[in-house]
Amino acid sequence: MTTHDDSTAAVADWLANFSAALGRGDVPAASALFGDEAYWRDLIAFTWNIATLESRSGIAAMLLHTLARVQPRNWVLDGEANKGQGVAQGVVQAWFSFETSVGRGKGHVRLKDGRCWTLFTTLQELKGFEEKRGETRELGAEHGAIRGRRNWLDTQAAEAAELGYQRQPYCLIVGGGQGGLGLGARLKQLGVPTLIVDKHAQAGDAWRKRYKSLCLHDPVWYDHLPYLPFPDHWPVYTPKDKMGDWLEAYARLMELNYWPSTECLSASFDDASQQWTVQVMREGQPVTLRPRHLVLATGMSGRPRVPDLPGAALFRGRQHHSSQHSGGEEFAGKRCVVVGSNNSAHDIAADLWEYGAEVTMLQRSPTLVVRSETQGRYGRLLYSEAALKAGVSTDLADLTVASIPYRLVPKFQIPVCAQIQRDDALFYDRLRAAGFQLTFGEDESGLGPMYLRRGSGYYIDVGASELIADGRIALKSGVGIDRLTEDAVVLNDGTELPADLVVYATGYGSMTGWAEALISPEVAEAVGPCWGLGSDTSQDPGPWEGELRNMWKPTRQTALWFHGGNLAQSRHYSRYLALQLKARMEGIDTPVYGLVQPAA
């Protein structure tokens, strides 16, 4: 029987051999330490890219390109190894730290029969540009007697007045939602002059302006922003206005340069000067900005998708996209049709029902539903009080999730999804009996993989499913809309639904749509789609890429970056995006290995 000590010795032995082979520049010996099935996921430590190599030969090729420059060394185990469970039965795994020529990293390894199954390497900080925190924190005050002293407030005011006018930001972030704010905070700590612009009048408005019942669907342990976690008394599910206030306070406390009421209108990159020219409208005044890097943090979902329906212009009631639905107050007693059956559709249908509307949901295709409580129990195990008590910090949870290569995620998730279906069998039976069409993904791998593949197609149930199961929200399933008349929605099975309101909860385009609108169709085409893994499942066409396309990493447009995702992803990956920008600002050599070609 293998003991903990044996496991630790096995990983220490492997790491020593790996380190020695790399130190000798012996790529064949280093790659021979990987198994026949092998993955190496690297977050900018070796590749200056976010990339997964999925074979021994792929790993060898990457090392041949990068090893001489990266000069990895000082591989040290962090703590004890432990044994994998479930799908990872027979695996021994451990955390380690290492250094490169430019930075310090953290990684994770899983061994099977003494050889590496998965390796995960991340760059955590750049040498000489470490964040000032803990013992190295800024003094804050300037002691002594200084004539004409400029205090903190003066410095802040001067910076705010200059940036964007007399002094250009190195980085411009378009979009000041949770994504833009968290990235802005990281860049601030790294000393990268950054400006965030958002078209809303106040930070947090993207949440405040939505329908009344909106709350975060994920529990608080999953939702922290970088540096400033929610306090211990914070409720499990944050209501939208509270989230808005938190984001507004965050912008202030993290001392971010944030221009509200500022819409980005266009951007173009000049190859000669290696600089963007960005036109924004700030409180009605045009301003031209010239940053070196442009980050689109305009929301992972792109522009709202509204179907072009025959008769839409004739319809005399109200019709709007889900993103414009600010609440159901006006629709008490009205007949409302909600087109779609994912998160927004469910939330809006329930919101309208709460106001006394007569609601019908139209479901075109099967939807994945998972109860929020069950999702918390199985899907967010690493983000909980129990995890914290077991020593799993938010950072460690983020790294653990990221350590599993995307190719293997379904394998890990299929048993979880099966367990969820068993636990909630009655709930699912009731939904099916109401005519609701369910899916758990094409390979029954559940919510996580579906989110990575298409970022849509699911509902985390916070109450609307009950309304559907018992018929308080009417459901028409497996049908599409034929046309609208002056006062009704006509379905393609001939049913006519009289309606005062039609809400199109029909989703969003790819984030690349923002690049198309703000920069040009040519740039959008060169960059290719954002999000999705290339899994060749519904709405995620191949080829397989093994990473989320174009997210947080170099794109095929110089100095253009995409940032977004849910709160946990934005928190975690903002670290690597910020380090990529900092390295460029400091003139550190950042050759990108494996820049993906756009799909044909």
Ligand SMILES: Cc1cc2nc3c(=O)[nH]c(=O)nc-3n(C[C@H](O)[C@H](O)[C@H](O)COP(=O)(O)OP(=O)(O)OC[C@H]3O[C@@H](n4cnc5c(N)ncnc54)[C@H](O)[C@@H]3O)c2cc1C
């Ligand atoms: C019902 C519901 C529940 C959710 N629950 C959770 C949850 O529990 N946990 C979780 O992690 N996520 C949750 N999400 C997802 C959540 O929407 C995203 O996590 C988050 O909104 C994405 O943040 P973001 O900053 O990337 O984008 P957004 O919040 O969409 O911010 C983008 C910003 O860009 C600005 N913008 C766009 N174009 C321009 C322009 N041209 N010029 C200037 N500004 C511009 C917008 O004004 C906006 O403020 C939920 C979503 C919904 C709909």
